Amino acid sequence: MLELVDLTKRFKQQYAVKNLNMFIEKGEIIGLLGPNGAGKSTAISMMSSLVEPTAGDVRFNNNSILKKPAQLRKVTGIVPQEIALYNDLTAEENLQFFGRIYRLKGAELKRRMDEVLDLIGLKDRRKDIVKKYSGGMKRRLNIGVALLHDPELIIMDEPTVGIDPQSRNYILETVKRLNAERNITVLYTSHYMEEVEFLCDRIYIMDKGNLIASGTKDDIKRILSAEKTISIKADRLNEAFIKEIKEHPLVNNIQVEEKEITIMVAKEVNIFSTLIKMAEDASLELSSVAIKTPTLEDVFLHLTGRALRD
Amino acid sequence: MIGILFAKARQFIRNPWTFLIFTGMSIGFALIMGITGGSNAIRVPVTIVDEHLRDTTIMSELKASTSFDLQEMKKEEMLKHLKNGKAEVGVILKEENYQVIVGVDSVRVRMVENMVRQAYIHYYQQQNIVDAANMVSNKQKDLLLYDMEESMNDPVFTVDSKGFTSSDAVVYNPTFQVLFGFSLFFVIYTIAYNVLPILTEKNEGLWDRIILSPVKKWEMYVANMLYSFFEGYLQVLVIFLLFRYGFGVNFNGRFYDTLLLIIPYVFAVIALALLITALVKNVQQFNAILPIIAVSMAMIGGAYWPIEIVESNALIALSKINPLTYGMEILNGAVVYNYSIQHLLYPISILILMGVVMIGIGIHLMERRHI
Structure with a gap:
């Protein structure tokens, strides 16, 4: 459906995205994972035809969209990271406005508005002015606007930033439902690995403008097949202990x-006794030492040496 | 495009405060500085020493002046006025002479002195004629003076003169000056704050969202500019209508012309606002730059005071690239000087040219990021 070929964006001497190759098949939920500044937003701006790439191509159904973006735009719904709504208008007026610019009219517009308001759970608050909404409600309406013209592809740029866990769950469930019931293709960017793990069939991980891993969740976790993750917990960690582990x-x-140190070591290494000795030497009382099932966070740590949210 | 206009109109209805505040400020300033201070006459404190003078032609002639407003007061009070700078010059009138007391030496002092001297000369000329005629009774004297006045009213030829500060002069009218000046000044803010949403909508992702819809980019710009034009023009229209029909300000028969002639100015200000919006990166920068530009434009463009009093060559040169200069030139030209539309084509053309150039540069700068 959508393919990125060596997509590159350079601002002066700085590469925001470098040689990004990606594909999205119809009906998939694709996760684009990376810390802040990884180049996710620039990548989706290019693939949605908002920003011109410095090099490379974006292909929609095998046709380049760089010169003719209309075909892609018609079937794409964008959920930007910002709340892109008119704050002085009500939810209904916002939907009416976006419906009109997508050439929806009369009964068709009304039907779509009702459907969307129902889906995002704002039917009862449709007449309220957006600036009076909570953060979570605004986020839901932000998604609703992107669904109004019944798109085939939805590109969501960190749609859950800054909202409460309840609203986040609602949004994640809504995305799942849209995909399952309407076969809508979703590209979901986030720096919350648990969201991506929950939603996505396949995942692309970016860091500093580069694609550093891709595949299904299991494929990616298999990157860590040669290593294991050990979690060390203590009530009060001390510098001497941390220094010793770092230098091991x-x-x-x-x-x-x-209160926790996560380390990665080769799978065959038995480091438990060494850790306990190091703790004794550093006068540290450990509360637990355990081997963890690898997460995407661990994969990112393994690949970059940094945590996703650093 | 209609959808964008609808959304803007709804937002205006829900939040009309920017419009109302700037319209109110234009009206308030024009009222305070124009209507209430509308007299051109210069106030001159006068002390009359000899009561007998009140019945003479000296007083009637001085009171008839439209250039000076004589305010009678005691000598001490007059001196206090001069000391405090409330008046530039005062006059003490006696039966056989007068005394001019100068607070600030200016051209007005000579004008006042000249007027008082003329009044005394006329009076003593009359007295000399009466004395020379050897009239015995007062009735005969009055008759002679009457005949003389009659013949003066029907002269062989007349010389018509006008003073720069009298009400029948057309050089400077503070009512039009402040009405036009503050209307053109405050409308800059109203228009600019209507163009600003292009920047905020871009920062908030709304603009991108609309770009991805079937709406064409030119429609987005045109809709935003049309709406800004509507609100800016509405503000000037409301102010002018209020002054015309509410306060009875006569636009010298050119009221409907002014409503038409203001259009190029509103267009140029929209273009300027678009250029500023394209040059700044965020709302904070916009808020910092706009007052600097608007106030500078008003100062060198003749909104606060007549442009003729600006003497610096550099400022005069700058005023040539200032839309407000031409806006004032058009309105003053039509209403104060009664110029025909053909006479005003030059400033109109410059405003349109400025508008086209600034819109071109502004949109080009804004579009650098987008396809």
């Missing part, structure tokens, strides 16, 4: 949080 030759990657 068998530890490949380390991520330090307040």
Whole structure:
């Protein structure tokens, strides 16, 4: 359906996206994962025909959209990261406006508006002015606007940023439902790996403008097949212990949080006794040491040496 | 495009405060500085020492002046006025002479002195004629003066003169000056804050969302500019209508012409606002730059005071690239000087040219990011 071929965007000497290759098949939910500044938003701006690439091509049903974007635009719904709504208008007026610019009229427009309001759960609040909505409601309406013209492809740029867990779950469930019931293709970008894990069939991981991994969830996690992730927890971590682990030759990657250290080591290595000895030497009382099932977060850590949310 | 206009109109109905505030400020400033201070006459404090003077032609002649407004007061009060700078010059009138007391030496002092001297000369000329005629009774004297006045009213030839500050002069009328000046000044803000949403909508992703719809980009620009034009023009229309029919300001018979002639100015200001919007990166920058530009435009464009009093060559040169200069030139030309439309084609053409150039540059700069 949609294919990116060596897509590159350079701002002066800085590459925002470098040689990105991607494809999206009809009916898939594709995740584009990466930390802030990875180049996800630039990539989706290019693939939705909003920004001209410096090099490469975007193909929709095997036709380049760079010169003729109309075909893609007609069947694409965009959910931008920002709340792209008129705050002084009601939900209904916003939908009416976007419906009109998509040439929807009369009974057809009304039917679509009712459907969308029902889907995003705002039917009872349709007459309220958007600026009085909560963050989660605005996000839902932001998605609703993109669904109004019944698109085949929805591109969602971090649609759950800054909202409460309840609204986030509602949005994730809505995306799942749209895909399952209407066979809508979804490109979902996020830096929350649990969202991508929950939603997506296939995942692309970007960092600093480069594609660093791609495949199904299992494919990606298999990158870690030669390694295992160990979680070390203590009530109060101390600098001496952290320093010793960092300098240990068998530890490949380390991520330090307040009460937890996550390390990666080769699968065949048995490091438990060494860890306990290091804790004793550093006068540290450990509360647990455990091997974890690898997550996408671990894969990202493995590939970049940094956490997704750094 | 209709959809965009509808959405804008709804937002205006829901939130008309920017429009109302700037319209109100234009009306308020024009009222305070124009209508209430509408007299051109210069106030001159006068102290009359000899009461007998009140019945003479000296007083009647001085009071008849349209250039100076004589305000009678005690000598001490007059001196206080001069000391405080409330008046430039005062006059003490005595039976056989007068005294001019100068607070600030200016051209007005000589004008006042000249007027008082003329009044005394006329009075004593009359007295000398009466004395020379050897009239015995007062009735005969009055009759002689009457005959003399009659013959003066029907002279062999007349010389018509006008003063720069008198009400029958057309050089400077503060009512039109402040009405036009503040209308053209405040409409810059109303228009600019209607063009600004292009920038905010771009930053908020709304613009991109509309670009991805079947609406053409030119329709988006035209809709935004049309709406800004509508609101800007409406503001000027409301102000002019209020002054014409509410306060009875006579536009010297050119009221409907002014409504037509204001169009090129509104167009040029929309273009200027578009250019500013294209040059700034965010709303904060826009809010910082707009007052600087608008106030500078008003100062060198003749909105606050007549452009003729600007003396610096550099400022005069700058005023030539200022739309407000030409807006004032058009309105003053039509209403104050009664110029025909043909006479005003030059400033009209410049405003249209400015508008086209600024829109071209503005849209080009805005579009650098987009396909």
